[in-house]
Amino acid sequence: MTKDGDRERELKNSRGILAPELTRMRSNVYQIDLSKGEIKSFDTPLEIVRSYLGGRGLNMYYLYKYLKPKIDPLSPDNVLIFGTGLLTGSGLPNSGRFNISAKSPESSVLGDSNCGGFFGPELRFAGVDRLIITGRAEKPTYVYVEDGNIELREAGRYWGLNTLEVQKSLREDLGRDIQIACIGQAGENLVRFANIINGVKNAAGRGGLGAVMGSKNLKAVVARGNLGVPIAHPEQFVEKVREIRDYLTSSKIVQTLGRVGTPLLYEVSNHLGAIRTNNSQLNAFEDTLDAEVVHQYVEKMLSCYACVVHCRHRNYGGEGPEYTTTVLLGANVGISDTQQMVELNNLCNDLGMDVSSTGTIIAWAIELFQKGYLNRKSAGRELEFGDYEMVRSLMTDISRRTGLGDVLAESTRAVKHFGEETKDFLIAVKGLPQSDPHDCRYLKSFALGIAVASRGADHLRNRPTLDIMDLPPELMKKIYGVPIDNNPTSYRTKEHMVYFHENIYSIIDSLGICKFVCHGFNSPRLLGYKHFSDLIKVATDLDFTRKDFEEIAQRIVDLERMINNREGITRKDDTLPRRYFDEPMKLRLGKGHRIDREKFQEMLSGYYRLRGWDENGSPSPERVRQLESLYG
Amino acid sequence: MAKKVYASFRLCTGCELCSSACSVMNFGLNNPRRSGITIKRDLFERYEVQHICRHCEEPPCVEACISGAMIKNTENGLVEHDEAKCVGCWSCMMVCPYDAIVQIRLEAEDRIVAFKCDGCPERDTPACVEVCPTEALVYQ
Numbered sequence: 001m002t003k004d005g006d007r008e009r010e011l012k013n014s015r016g017i018l019a020p021e022l023t024r025m026r027s028n029v030y031q032i033d034l035s036k037g038e039i040k041s042f043d044t045p046l047e048i049v050r051s052y053l054g055g056r057g058l059n060m061y062y063l064y065k066y067l068k069p070k071i072d073p074l075s076p077d078n079v080l081i082f083g084t085g086l087l088t089g090s091g092l093p094n095s096g097r098f099n100i101s102a103k104s105p106e107s108s109v110l111g112d113s114n115c116g117g118f119f120g121p122e123l124r125f126a127g128v129d130r131l132i133i134t135g136r137a138e139k140p141t142y143v144y145v146e147d148g149n150i151e152l153r154e155a156g157r158y159w160g161l162n163t164l165e166v167q168k169s170l171r172e173d174l175g176r177d178i179q180i181a182c183i184g185q186a187g188e189n190l191v192r193f194a195n196i197i198n199g200v201k202n203a204a205g206r207g208g209l210g211a212v213m214g215s216k217n218l219k220a221v222v223a224r225g226n227l228g229v230p231i232a233h234p235e236q237f238v239e240k241v242r243e244i245r246d247y248l249t250s251s252k253i254v255q256t257l258g259r260v261g262t263p264l265l266y267e268v269s270n271h272l273g274a275i276r277t278n279n280s281q282l283n284a285f286e287d288t289l290d291a292e293v294v295h296q297y298v299e300k301m302l303s304c305y306a307c308v309v310h311c312r313h314r315n316y317g318g319e320g321p322e323y324t325t326t327v328l329l330g331a332n333v334g335i336s337d338t339q340q341m342v343e344l345n346n347l348c349n350d351l352g353m354d355v356s357s358t359g360t361i362i363a364w365a366i367e368l369f370q371k372g373y374l375n376r377k378s379a380g381r382e383l384e385f386g387d388y389e390m391v392r393s394l395m396t397d398i399s400r401r402t403g404l405g406d407v408l409a410e411s412t413r414a415v416k417h418f419g420e421e422t423k424d425f426l427i428a429v430k431g432l433p434q435s436d437p438h439d440c441r442y443l444k445s446f447a448l449g450i451a452v453a454s455r456g457a458d459h460l461r462n463r464p465t466l467d468i469m470d471l472p473p474e475l476m477k478k479i480y481g482v483p484i485d486n487n488p489t490s491y492r493t494k495e496h497m498v499y500f501h502e503n504i505y506s507i508i509d510s511l512g513i514c515k516f517v518c519h520g521f522n523s524p525r526l527l528g529y530k531h532f533s534d535l536i537k538v539a540t541d542l543d544f545t546r547k548d549f550e551e552i553a554q555r556i557v558d559l560e561r562m563i564n565n566r567e568g569i570t571r572k573d574d575t576l577p578r579r580y581f582d583e584p585m586k587l588r589l590g591k592g593h594r595i596d597r598e599k600f601q602e603m604l605s606g607y608y609r610l611r612g613w614d615e616n617g618s619p620s621p622e623r624v625r626q627l628e629s630l631y632g
Numbered sequence: 633m634a635k636k637v638y639a640s641f642r643l644c645t646g647c648e649l650c651s652s653a654c655s656v657m658n659f660g661l662n663n664p665r666r667s668g669i670t671i672k673r674d675l676f677e678r679y680e681v682q683h684i685c686r687h688c689e690e691p692p693c694v695e696a697c698i699s700g701a702m703i704k705n706t707e708n709g710l711v712e713h714d715e716a717k718c719v720g721c722w723s724c725m726m727v728c729p730y731d732a733i734v735q736i737r738l739e740a741e742d743r744i745v746a747f748k749c750d751g752c753p754e755r756d757t758p759a760c761v762e763v764c765p766t767e768a769l770v771y772q
Contacts, residue, residue, distance in 0.1 A: 091652030091662035125663045168676055176674065177665075199675045226737065228655065228663030237656040241649060241763045249765060302680075303647035308765035310645035314678060 027054060027086075027129045029062070030150055032143065034216055035076055035135030039150050044130070050542070051630060053552060054129065055085030056112060057510035059101040060559045062132055063110075065631060069566040073105035073208075074190055074215040076136035082123065082181070082221060083130045085512020089121030089229045089305070090539040091237070093244045094514040096121055096305030100181075104207035106192040106357065106411045107431035107456045109564045111209055113195075114460065114509050115181075116304035117202030122179035125225025137217040142170075146224045155219040159188060162350045163197040170222060182220035183210040184352025186399040190214050191409040193357030193433070194399075197349060201312075201319035202304065205354040206435060207455055208411070232541035240538050244531070245308045253523045254309055257516060258301060261311040262323035263291035266437075269327075272468075273588030274439045277331045278385050279363035280427050280579055283439045284587040285331035288338050294326060297342050309516050318346035327437030328359025333366065334385025344391060351399040360426075360433035361408050362394055367425050373418050379404050424578045430569065432456020434577070436463070441580050442590040443468060445494040448603050451574050452498060454560035460515070462505060464497035466524055479524060491599040495606035503553035507532065510556065557611065558619045559627055571617040574604055634709035635771055637669075637749070637758055639682035643768035646673045646680035650760035650769060654749075657759050666736050668749030669760045669769075682769065684760070685732040685749035687711045693724035693733065693748075701746070710751040718745040 027044040044058060052058045059081045071077040080102045087095045098120030104111025123129070127148035140155040158166045163184040170180055179198065186194035187210030194210030195203040204210075213219070231237055248254050256264050267290045269275050277285045287293070295313075302312040302319070313320055321329070321342055329348065330341040348355050368374045369383035376382060380403045381390060397405025407417050412431045415423045427434045429450055436459035440447035445464040453461035466476065468488045476484040480500050485492040501520050508518050511532060515521040519528035529546040536542055544552075561569075576595055584594045605615065613619055619627075648671050651664035659666050673680040691711045694702045701717035702724055704710075713724075715738070724746055725733045736747040752758035761771045 089662065091649065091656055091664075093649070125665070164676065171676070225663065226665060228659065228661035228666060230661045231656045234656045234660040238653050238759045238762055241653060245649075245763060245765050299678075301645060302675075303645040303765075305647065306649050306652060307645075307647045308649070310647070310766065319675070 027058065028127070029130045029132060030128055031132045031134075032150065032152070033135045034133060034137040034141065034152070034218065037152055048630065049086070050548075051552065051555060053086045053507070053510035055083055055088065055097070055510040055512045056099040056101070056114065056506060057552060057556045058130065059083040059099050059112065060556055060563070061630070062130070063101050064559055064563055066132065066134070067103055067563070071103065073103040073108060073111070074211060076134065076216065078102050078134070078212055078215070080133040080209070080212050080216065081130065082133075084120050084124050085510055087535060087539055088512030089124035090231065090535075091229070091241070091306055092513075092535050092539060093241060093248065094304075094307050094309070094517045095512055096307060097509075097512045097514055098123065099509060100196055100204040100209050102207075102209055102212045103567070104209070104432070104455065105190070105211045105215070106208035109430050109567050109569055110455050110560055111207030111212070112455055112560075113204035113206045113209055115196070115198060115202055115204040116307075116514060117179075117198040118305045119179040119181045119198035119202070119223065120512060121305045122223040122225050124229050125227055126223045127225065127227045128223070131221065133216065133218065136215065140217050140219055142220040142222055143218065144222045147227050158219050160185065163352045164200065164350050166220060167199070170220065174222065174224075178222050178224045180220050180222050182352075183213045184350060184399065186352045187211055187214040188219075189399060189401045189409070191353060191398055191401065192411040192413065193354045193361070194352050195354045197352055199319075201349045203349070203354070206356065206458060207432065208354070210352050229539075231539055233538045236538050240534065244527070244535075248308050248517050248526065251523060251525060254517065254526075257311040257522075258309050260291040260295050261301065261313050263289070263294045263321065263326050265323045266290055266326050269438060271588065272442060273585055273590030274442055275327055275331050276427065276434075276437050276439050278334055279332060279367040279425060280439055280577070281367065282587060283441070283585045283590050285327075286336040288336045289326045289330045289341060293338050294321065294342070297339065304514070307514065309514070311516060315342055315346070317343075318349060320349065321345040322355075324435065324437055325355045325359075328355050329391070331437070332359045332363040333391050335388055335391065336386070337388065340388040344388075344395065347392060347395055351395065353395070353399060356435040357411055357433040358395060358398070360428065361411055361414070362391055364426050365394075365404070365408055368418055368422055371425070373422050374404075427457070427577045427579065429453070429457035429576060430455075430573050432458065435459055439585065439590065440576065441585050441595055442593045443488050444491050444595070444603070445488070445497045447576055447580065447595050447600070448494050448607060449498045449501070451576050451600075451604065452502075452607060454557065454564060457577075460505070462498050462501040463521060464494070464501045466520065467494075467497065469524070471524055475524060479520070489593060491596070491603050494603055495610055498607055499610045502557055503550060504528070506553045506556040507549050510552070511536070555627060558623060561611075561613065561617070561619055562624060562627065565618050569617070571604070571615065574617055576600070634687075636687060637684055637761055638770050638772065639684060640768050641679070641681040643766045644671065644680045644682055645766055645768075646671055647765065649763045649765060650682070653759040653763045665734065666747070667734070668747065670734060672731075683731045685711060685751075686730055687749075687751060692727040692729065696723040696727040698723055708751075708753060710753060711748070712750060713746060713748055715745045715747070720744050720746070722746065
């Protein structure tokens with residue numbers, strides 16, 4: 001590649017039939033101002049692609065640039081970015097993912113959500129790498145993207161439809177060969193944990209980005225792509241896909257994921273006593289939500305685009321459930337009936353709400369009812385764990401913002417309504433309810449991970465769990481670069497784990513590939529930096545070394561922290577739900593375990609030191625200047 | 633009998649790696665639409681089915697072709713399509729019982745032609761079969 005990234009590539013394909021326009025590697029951006037109806041486009045300079053890759057990385061680059069600090073996330077000022085990764089849609093294994101980013105209306109800090117399915121690749125096939133959307137449309141609108149052309153179209157007739165209905169209607173009107181990212185009623189009604197859905201269940205789930213779309217009067221983004229993603233070395237493509245496919249599918253964890261999906265984790269977590277149950281008042285639940293039982297409701301396993309794992313379930317009436325749902329809409333709200341849990345999963349997706357927040361907030365409300373903060377009159381009904389009909393009707397009420405649903409739709413902000421002391425029972429960090437079903441009181445590395453995660457209590461920013469696998473010490477040292485204390489309840493050396501996982505995940509999210517095939521998520525094997533280099537080389541001819549990736553990861557994590565610092569995040573916010581500190585777990589292996597406040601603070605300081613942040617959790621002024629200098 | 637690609641829709645998880653491999657190999661860029669094998673997938677209607685040329689013994693597309701672009705190679709058994717001769721009448725698409733022929737735009741020539749599986753005559757195993765992760769495609 002030349003330095004401006006704009007050189008027309010020599011035609012390499014044997015047919016010689018492609019116009020040069022289609023064969024350039026570039027990263028283009030379309031800026032849409034919905035208030036003015038204006039659309040502009042420009043290319044991301046190659047130097048910036050080298051610095052942030054794409055996906056989450058480039059989204060952060062532009063979010064830091066365009067997002068004004070302290071704005072109301074539901075105002076026209078919020079900046080909503082749809083960004084594909086450097087490898088998204090390349091056709092290389094598991095290259096189906098993209099990121100949506102904005103300021104979160106749920107947490108008021110960074111909102112960033114990674115999503116699978118087929119939408120991200122289609123956006124690239126349509127010749128668009130990134131959409132930056134600001135303003136607010138006067139009337140319900142959808143964005144239509146086809147082959148580098150973008151139109152704002154009237155969406156009045158789709159307003160009020162759930163996520164399934166709107167996609168079916170758009171496909172009837174426009175043809176079936178489109179991909180859609182849309183919101184349901186929850187997004188329209190500004191539920192602060194509304195998600196953005198593509199297909200039946202692929203969600204940009206976390207942080208309430210669906211409410212950002214709703215606030216902009218934006219019902220959907222529709223893509224149809226007849227162009228394509230240029231591949232620098234087509235002659236190596238088939239061999240590389242086959243090699244990676246063989247490597248991945250020989251892995252036991254990939255095989256198991258492909259057979260039953262993420263619910264495989266339920267049994268092992270339950271054995272450990274790490275299943276969030278009844279709003280974390282308990283830590284283990286019934287075996288009716290084990291993967292093998294859940295699988296009785298599954299018709300077929302499906303893939304996202306270019307995926308060799310196929311961990312998605314087509315159930316009898318929808319898609320899912322993931323492990324997260326089995327617990328958050330099962331154990332956490334006391335539902336042990338497998339079919340009821342699957343029904344709640346399907347409803348939550350149709351309404352367009354994040355299952356993690358929905359299950360956490362409803363479980364919190366039930367406990368508040370138990371403790372007398374809510375009563376029959378104020379809640380409009382009895383709230384009890386295990387009451388399927390109640391949970392179902394409450395979910396619908398939240399999506400419509402009626403009755404108690406209107407208060408719970410405010411997510412963690414409902415503390416203002418119920419009283420400050422109710423925060424003590426809320427399983428959230430930085431205003432974001434915890435995503436993962438994992439009760440963190442046992443596994444200390446995991447606890448540090450959700451405390452520092454840049455979007456709030458979330459496992460997909462780092463998820464350090466290898467210390468529970470009892471791997472050989474030399475292997476742990478090889479992975480993390482330092483010896484790691486293999487005792488999962490120890491507080492020592494865990495900052496190194498969080499640091500490493502945070503770095504590699506930020507790269508994975510920026511490439512647009514899936515964490516399930518990558519090193520460190522569920523396995524000490526699978527794809528790592530060396531594989532990433534090879535894949536990028538085949539697709540783009542760009543060269544990256546391990547050192548390059550580590551520097552890029554540090555840039556991304558630092559920039560995310562700078563965004564959060566601007567919103568007022570400091571050390572005091574890098575903490576855990578009170579319950580994790582003060583109440584020991586009651587059941588199974590985890591019995592008696594909790595997080596020690598003092599030792600937690602030591603872990604946190606160690607993490608800051610590794611990141612080069614000060615004791616208050618801020619990158620140095622020099623580092624801030626250095627990253628800001630990239631804006632030219 | 634010459635080997636053929638056989639597809640099982642039950643084993644297909646809809647990943648489109650097959651289409652992508654075909655697209656990259658033929659065009660140097662990836663778009664599953666520009667491929668000799670396409671996955672008709674509908675998450676809402678709940679199916680995914682591979683559409684690929686069966687290289688029929690008596691191909692209706694060859695019969696229907698008005699320009700001589702589509703021919704049956706009697707030596708290797710493959711149904712071959714010469715894009716240079718294609719006039720874009722779509723007769724082949726209309727008669728194909730397997731919906732295995734697509735339209736593609738030749739940007740450099742600014743025209744649209746029919747495109748289908750050529751059987752990967754230069755490879756031991758067709759690219760789509762090589763990359764399929766679930767053995768939903770076999771070559772025998």
